[in-house]
């Protein structure tokens with residue numbers, strides 16, 4: 001197979017600027033392991049029993065992607081497409097079928113055009129690189145996407161992508177104005193040649209079901225020269241529950257320039273160091289100056305008792321550093337570090353909330369969270385621009401009517417602890433059922449969760465896949481399957497949660 005595949009690859013190549021040995025890495029090459037591990041974020045998928053790709057292709061040019069697709073099809077191998085490697089279930093680099101990994105890390109050029117207020121970004125770029133490149137050219141432009149700088153643009157935008165300014169500007173996927181994709185026949189398509197149906201599908205429906213997206217053209221958004229951040233953290237003993245109750249009612253109704261998310265964690269109770277308690281931290285970004293923010297908070301959320309001295313003004317790019325966990329005095333160049341994140345074992349799940357959770361519900365939730373010391377919930381307020389965009393505008397359907405989203409997360413350090421933590425987070429998810437969205441119980445596609453259901457051997461029917469598909473995409477799932485059936489009828493681009501074709 002090795003020789004045949006390599007032969008096929010070289011005979012399909014249109015671009016010879018790199019020696020093939022740098023583009024195609026076979027299992028016995030020295031770079032193979034380090035490239036495989038380079039962007040893996042979840043240690044659950046690094047163990048030795050995980051199937052490894054037959055080859056890793058590291059394209060320097062789009063023709064390398066074309067050749068990879070043509071030859072993988074010829075030799076009956078699956079492909080996995082990886083940009084930033086942050087997939088929660090490792091679907092960008094793990095497969096039960098024989099496969100080739102296309103790792104887009106080298107395709108990461110970014111060209112920002114401030115005058116036209118847009119940028120072309122290759123999929124292997126990280127969010128940190130994009131933010132940095134924008135800030136290098138202007139301090140009054142930004143981009144509405146996630147907080148973690150090492151997340152890849154490829155997976156993130158194709159699955160939605162939200163961050164601290166999404167209440168004003170919507171999702172990363174909402175800003176896309178053009179894209180370049182290599183389809184199942186190895187053709188390179190842009191918005192015009194792919195047509196509006198496929199262009200719709202890749203802006204939230206996950207790219208991996210449709211082809212290899214190698215670049216996005218996105219609209220930049222305006223940000224003020226000064227933004228303001230604050231953080232108020234209280235434990236249950238200090239009154240966190242009362243604050244959370246209020247936040248549940250008003251977080252989504254606040255002016256769209258103001259984002260306050262709530263993050264829970266298990267900490268030592270100050271009264272007694274052996275006792276654990278829940279702390280809730282209200283972290284905020286306001287697109288404006290503190291002078292306007294303080295009275296706005298006094299009017300909308302006086303219980304937080306925000307004072308001018310709790311607020312810090314900074315540039316938008318400094319707020320990116322702040323939400324990424326860096327000091328704001330650090331140089332924005334830290335955003336270019338592609339390996340800065342700590343790796344751990346983790347499992348996450350998500351829910352959408354449509355009406356405030358009752359007091360009884362919350363008390364039970366705090367009790368559950370105390371069972372796992374490394375548990376964390378991130379509660380993200382919706383409303384603002386998110387309520388103005390129609391559910392069918394892109395495949396991402398969670399718009400009007402949602403007051404906030406919950407991300408449940410648990411992390412651990414030793415493989416032996418995996419079962420216990422998976423059991424715990426699943427029991428938390430069952431506990432939450434009465435308090436969250438129903439029929440379907442909605443979930444965020446970029447917080448991939450295989451517990452919701454999975455395709456078996458790529459032969460799952462539309463009805464079977466609807467079990468998980470309706471949760472991520474609601475009424476848009478059918479249109480996604482229609483686009484899939486038209487663009488990839490042989491179901492070549494498949495994985496455990498790829499969009500099914502209709503006739504299976």
Ligand code: FDA
Nearest residue numbers: 083084085086087092146147152154155156162207208213
């Ligand atoms: P990865 O490369 O693993 O790809 C994810 C999926 O997209 C896979 O199915 C893959 O095959 C497919 N894919 C990737 N590139 C493709 C391409 N070029 N063409 C076609 N298909 C492609 N989300 C969020 O909205 N806001 C946030 O703030 C965060 N924060 C965050 C922090 C951390 C630490 C993690 C681990 C994750 C997040 N996320 C997030 C979730 C994140 O948006 C999600 O995991 C993205 O899919 C990651 O994109 P990558 O390119 O990094 O992943």
